[in-house]
Amino acid sequence: MSTAVVAGVEVDTRHWIGGERVASAGSFEDVSPLNGEVIAEISRGGQAEVDTAVAAAKAAFVGWSRTAPAERAAILHRIADGVEARLEDLAQVETLDNGSLLRSHRRGVMPRVAMNFRFFADHLLTLHHDDFDTRGHRNHVSWDPAGVTAIITPWNAPLMLATWRIAPALAAGNTVVAKPPEWAPLTASLLADIAAEAGLPPGVFNVVQGLGVEAGAPLSAHTDVRRISFTGSVPTAQKVGEAAAKNVTPVSFELGGKSPLLVFADADLDLAVDLAVEQFDNSGQVCLAAVRILVQDEIADAFREKFLAKAATVVQGDSREESTGIGPLVSKTHFDRVDGFVQRAKAAGANVLLGGEPNHELNAATGGFFYKPTVFADVDPTMEIVCHEVFGPVLTLQTFGTEQEGVAMANDTDYGLAATLITGSPERAERVSSQLSAGTVWINCFFVRDLSAPFGGNGRSGIGREGGTWSFDFYCDVKNSVFSPNGWATTKEAN
Ligand code: NAD
Numbered sequence: 479m480s481t482a483v484v485a486g487v488e489v490d491t492r493h494w495i496g497g498e499r500v501a502s503a504g505s506f507e508d509v510s511p512l513n514g515e516v517i518a519e520i521s522r523g524g525q526a527e528v529d530t531a532v533a534a535a536k537a538a539f540v541g542w543s544r545t546a547p548a549e550r551a552a553i554l555h556r557i558a559d560g561v562e563a564r565l566e567d568l569a570q571v572e573t574l575d576n577g578s579l580l581r582s583h584r585r586g587v588m589p590r591v592a593m594n595f596r597f598f599a600d601h602l603l604t605l606h607h608d609d610f611d612t613r614g615h616r617n618h619v620s621w622d623p624a625g626v627t628a629i630i631t632p633w634n635a636p637l638m639l640a641t642w643r644i645a646p647a648l649a650a651g652n653t654v655v656a657k658p659p660e661w662a663p664l665t666a667s668l669l670a671d672i673a674a675e676a677g678l679p680p681g682v683f684n685v686v687q688g689l690g691v692e693a694g695a696p697l698s699a700h701t702d703v704r705r706i707s708f709t710g711s712v713p714t715a716q717k718v719g720e721a722a723a724k725n726v727t728p729v730s731f732e733l734g735g736k737s738p739l740l741v742f743a744d745a746d747l748d749l750a751v752d753l754a755v756e757q758f759d760n761s762g763q764v765c766l767a768a769v770r771i772l773v774q775d776e777i778a779d780a781f782r783e784k785f786l787a788k789a790a791t792v793v794q795g796d797s798r799e800e801s802t803g804i805g806p807l808v809s810k811t812h813f814d815r816v817d818g819f820v821q822r823a824k825a826a827g828a829n830v831l832l833g834g835e836p837n838h839e840l841n842a843a844t845g846g847f848f849y850k851p852t853v854f855a856d857v858d859p860t861m862e863i864v865c866h867e868v869f870g871p872v873l874t875l876q877t878f879g880t881e882q883e884g885v886a887m888a889n890d891t892d893y894g895l896a897a898t899l900i901t902g903s904p905e906r907a908e909r910v911s912s913q914l915s916a917g918t919v920w921i922n923c924f925f926v927r928d929l930s931a932p933f934g935g936n937g938r939s940g941i942g943r944e945g946g947t948w949s950f951d952f953y954c955d956v957k958n959s960v961f962s963p964n965g966w967a968t969t970k971e972a973n
Contacts, residue, residue, distance in 0.1 A: 479491065479519055480492050480499065480501060482508075482517060482518035482519070482664075484517050484518060484570075484571050484574055484575070484664060485567075485570035485571055485573070485574045486570070487567045487570060487571050487668075489518065489571060489664050489667050489668060490667050490670075490671070491505075491518050491519060491520045491521060491667065491687075492521045492667075492687075493521050493523055493527055493531070493684075493685055493686050493687055494667065494670035494674075494683070494684060494685040495527065495530050495531045495534055495684050495685075495686070496530070496531075496534030496537075496538075496680050496681045496684065497534075497674065497679070497680020497681060498680070500521070500527065500530070501521050502521040502522050502523055502524070502527060502687075502688075504521075504522040505519040505520055505521055505522050506519070506520055506522045506660060506688075506689060507519060507520075508520050508575065508660075508661075508662075508663060508664065509661075509809065509810075510574045510575065510577070510846075511576065511577035511805075511806040511807060511808050511809060511846055511847045512573075512574060512577055512796060512797060512798075512805070512806060512844065512846050513844050513845045513846050514810070514844075514845035514846060514847070515845065517574060517575070517664075518663075518664060520660070520663050520687045521687050521688075522687070522688050522689065522692065522693075523686040523687050523688035523692070523693040524688060524692045524693060524696065525692075525696040527686045527688070527693065528655070528686055528693060528696040528697045528700060529696075529700075531655045531684040531685075531686045532626055532655055532697070532700050532702050532703060533702075534680070534681040534684055535626040535627075535653035535654065535655050535681055535682070535684055536625070536626050536653070536702050537681055538653045538679060538680065538681030538682045539623070539625055539626060539652070539653045541679060542623075542648075542651060542652075542653055542679060542682045543623040543651040543652070544651075545651070547602050547603060547649075547651075548603065550599070550602065550648070550649060550651065551599035551600065551602055551603055551649065552599075553676055553677050553678055554595045554596070554598065554599035554645060554648060554649055555595065555596060555599050556676035556677060557595045557669075557672055557673050557676040557678065558592040558593070558595040558596045558599075559592075559676070560672035560673075560675055560676050561588065561591050561592040561595070561669075561672060562589075562592050564668065564672060565584065565588045565589070565592075566584070567668065568583070568588050568591070568637060568665055568668060569583035569584045569587075569588050570798075571664050571665055571668065572587070572588075572636065572637060572662070572664070572665050573797050573798055575636070575662040575663075575664045575665070576633050576634065576636060576661065576662035576808050577761070577797055577805045577806040577807070577808055577846070577847075578634075578635070578760055578763075578797060578805060579760070579797045579802060579804075579805055580797055580798045581800055582759075582760075587635060587637070587638050588637070588638075590638055591637050591638050591641045593929065594638070594641040594642050594644075594645040594929065595641065595645045597645070597929040597930070598645040598646040598648075598649040598929075598949065599645070599649055601646075601649070601930070601946060601947070601949075601950070602649040602650065602950070605621055605947065605950055607619035612960065614962075614963045615960050615961060615962050615963065616960070616961040616963075617958055617959070617960055618958070618959045618960075618961065619956065619957070619958050619959075620956075620957050620959065621650060621950050621951075621954035621955075621956055621957075622651075622954055622955045622956075622957050623650045623651030623652045623953070623954060623955075624650075624652055624704040624705050624728075624953060624954055624955050625652060625653075625702075625703075625704030625705070626652070626653055626654075626655060626700075626702055626703050626704055626705075627643075627647040627652045627653065627654050627655070627703070627704065627705040627706075627707065627953060628654075628655050628656075628657070628697045628698065628700070628703045628705070628706045628707070629643045629644055629647065629654055629655070629656045629657070629707050630656075630657045630690075630694050630697065630698070630706070630707070630708045630709070630710065630718065631643070631656070631657075631658060631659060631709045631710070632659050632709055632710045632711075633659035633660075633661040633662035633808050634760060634763040634764065634765070634808070634869075635760075636658060636659055636662040636663075636665055636666065637665040637666065637669060639709050640656055640658065640666060640669075641669070642929075642944070643707040643709070643730075643944065643949075644656060644669075644683065646944070646949035646950060646953050647705070647707070647953045648678075648682065648683065649950075650950055650953040650954050652704075652705065652953055653681060653682045653683070653684075654682070654683050654684065655684045655685075655686060655697060655703070656683070656684065656685050656686070657685075657686055657687075657688065657690075657693050657694050657697050658685065658687060660687075660688065660689050660690065661808050661809050661812075662808065663687050666685050666687075667685060667687075669683075669685075670683065670685050690714060694714075694718070695717065695721065698717070698718040698721040698722055699721040699722075699724065699725070700725075701725050703725070703727055704727065704728075705727065705728055705729075705730070705952065705953055706718060706722050706727055706728070706729045706730070707729075707730045707732075707944070707952070707953075708729060708730070708731050708732070709731075709732040709733075709765075710733065711733065711734055711867075712733050712734055712938050715731050715733050715940075718731075719731070728952070729941060729942075730934075730940075730941065730942040730944055730952050731940040731941040731942065732765070732933075732934060732935065732939075732940045732944070733765075733893075733895075733935060733938060733939050733940045734765060734867040734869070734893060734895070734938070734939060735765050735766060735767070735867060735893045735894075735895030735896060735935065735939050736769060736770060736864075736865065736866070736867050736891045736892075736893045737766060737767065737768045737769065737770065737893070737895055737896045737897055737898070737916065738768060738770045738771075738772050738887070738888035738891075738897050738898070738914075739753065739754055739757065739768035739770065739771045739772065739898045739899075739900070740772050740884050740885075740888050740897070740898065740899040740900065740910070741754075741771070741772065741773045741774065741777070741781060741899075741900045742774050742881070742884070742899070742900065742901040742902075742903070742906060743774040743775075743776040743777050744901055744902040744903050744906070745777070745900040745901050745902060745922075746900070746902060746922070747777065747780060747781060747784060748784075749900060749922060750773075750781060750785075750900045751781065751784045751785050751788050752788075753768075753898060753900065753923075753924045754768075754771055754781075754785050754789075754873070755785065755788050755789050755792065756924055756925075757769060757771075757873055758789070758792055758803070758804050758851045758871045758873075759804070760804075760805075761804050761805060761806065761807050761849065761870060761871045762868070762869065762870045762871040762872060762873075763807065763808060763812075763869050763870065765895060765939075766895055766896045766918070766925065768896065768897070768898045768924065769868070769872065769873050769874065770864065770873075770874055770876065770887075770888075770891075771785075771873055771874065771875050771876070772876050772877070772878055772884055772887050772888060773875065773876070773877050773878070774877070774878060774879070774884065775877050775878065775879055778877045782831075782855075782875065785853075785875075786831055786832055786853065789832055789851055789853060790832065792804055792851055794837055794840060794848055794850065794851070795840065796844070804851060804871060805848070806846040806847045806848045806849075807847045807848070807849050807870060808847070809847065810847055812847070812869070812870075813836070813847040813849060815870075816849055816868055816869070816870035816871075816872065817835075817836060817849065819862065819863060819866070819868045819870070819872065820834055820835070820852060820863075820872060822862055822863070823854055823857070823861065823862065823863035826861055826862070826863070827856065828854040828855070828856055828857045828861060828863055828874075829854065829855045829856040830852065830853075830854060831853040831854065831855050831875065832850075832851060832852060832853040833849075833850035833851050833852035833853065833871070833872075834850070834852050834854075835849075835850055835852075836848065836849050836850065837849060837850050849870055849871055850871070851871045852870075852871060852872045852873070853872075853873050853874075853875055854872070854873070854874045854875065855874070855875045855876075857874045857875075857876060859876075859887070859890055864876075865891070865892070867893070881906065881909075881910065884910075885910055885913045885914065888914055889913075889914065889915050891937070892937050892938045893935065893936075893937055893938050893939045894915045894916045894917065894935050894936025894937040894938075894939050895916060895917055895918070895934075895935035895936075895939035895940070896916050896917065896918040896919070896920065896935075897914040897915075897916040897918075897919050897920070898919070898920045898921075898923075898924050899911065899914070899919070899920075899921055899922075900921075900922055901921070901922070907921045907922070915936050915937070916935070916936060917932070917933065917934045917935045917936055917939065917940075917943070918931075918933065928945075929945060929946065930945060930946035931945050931946065932944075932945050932946070932948045933945040933948075934948075
């Protein structure tokens with residue numbers, strides 16, 4: 479079968495290679511976490527499809543890299559137009575595919591997908607470094623497209639995360655082979671349709687569907703790939719990194735996190751509670767989620783009471799309903815993984831303040847993979863539940879005494895993607911933010927993201943930064959050309 483109808487939208491389930499739909503002999507099942515039903519049979523790509531896609535991208539690079547930047551930017555804006563025109567289709571399909579909230583897709587995520595294309599199209603046209611002089615020689619810096627770019631992405635915000643890389647890679651003049659996540663592969667296929675309608679030449683953007691080990695691994699190891707942007711877990715990054723190292727292919731890694739939410743005694747308590755409850759968004763399947771809540775002793779009891787009362791009001795249910803606050807986990811495999819973390823934490827002596835189990839009632843009624851929002855207290859810093867990324871609706875609550883103790887606890891992690899601090903003191907905000915080890919620090923706010931800001935993580939949260947010019951620095955071979963003042967022909971004939 480070459481198409482599936484998902485939420486009333488026809489989606490091609492084959493690869494998109496060299497401007498054509500290509501089927502594989504085998505397929506894999508795409509299951510909706512809302513009801514456990516198979517919603518599509520997806521072409522199952524491997525080495526052969528990757529080879530064909532990389533060859534198509536390599537061939538298309540010659541023309542695309544030489545296309546005038548303004549023309550490339552115009553096509554990217556037309557892709558953004560196409561995303562906006564099909565916003566409802568994309569939102570409905572993504573919701574059924576990965577279980578995230580429909581209202582978030584409509585109002586935040588899909589508009590941001592369009593914005594990814596518009597922002598990097600516009601930013602491309604402003605890329606500039608002033609020429610500078612070395613003993614009369616003029617230095618000129620340029621951003622040259624690197625070549626075929628592999629983009630491997632996860633399922634928690636599939637189209638948004640993919641386009642945050644696809645857009646700058648294409649804007650820079652690269653060609654792309656994308657490997658979407660097998661648990662939510664559908665919107666990448668719709669994007670291929672949109673890009674083709676927008677006039678993106680064949681081979682410039684390719685999609686190879688498939689499992690990580692079968693399609694992702696050969697793509698990471700391909701000798702004709704010039705850049706790998708990988709977003710996903712640390713264990714997979716280690717494999718991608720090994721494959722990339724053999725070819726000395728530059729990588730950008732956006733990985734996991736175990737971010738802290740530091741609440742100081744001088745904080746606005748209601749704000750702190752609101753931001754803490756926000757960490758259940760997308761069922762906690764957010765790399766940036768501040769899942770370690772650290773509260774200063776003086777307000778620990780008051781915070782705990784208000785936080786638990788508010789967290790208990792979060793409505794879990796069908797992600798298509800406006801009133802739903804949190805939906806299911808993405809798959810049965812992930813559901814079992816999250817439950818494993820929770821059960822081991824209980825066995826290790828952590829105290830369940832909220833949840834601590836699957837939402838049996840909802841799962842029985844729907845066939846979906848719902849897990850109750852969960853909060854643990856009485857945890858110690860060496861416990862698995864405090865140290866390891868769960869990627870589910872599971873938070874830990876700890877307390878600290880002095881500011882220095884709070885900072886030390888916040889930084890006591892292998893990760894360093896983000897940190898959030900809540901305080902009423904501007905001086906403390908400056909002091910503490912400068913001491914936190916994280917790629918992004920939010921002060922009295924959460925998830926405020928600007929596409930021109932650098933984004934990435936410290937430690938095991940990743941390698942490199944993307945966003946604004948940082949994206950072009952990664953997706954390009956930055957070149958310095960040095961022009962001597964000597965040796966210029968002076969006669970008309972020489973010109
Ligand atoms: P994952 O590592 O299992 O998979 C990510 C992608 O890699 C998928 O497309 C998968 O098919 C592919 N893959 C799997 N094995 C591969 C291999 N051997 N070679 C090449 N590719 C392979 O991660 P996931 O479970 O899909 O996503 C969750 C993880 O992603 C979490 O750790 C989360 O924190 C992280 N994440 C990070 C960010 C960020 O920006 N830092 C954003 C979202 C998610």
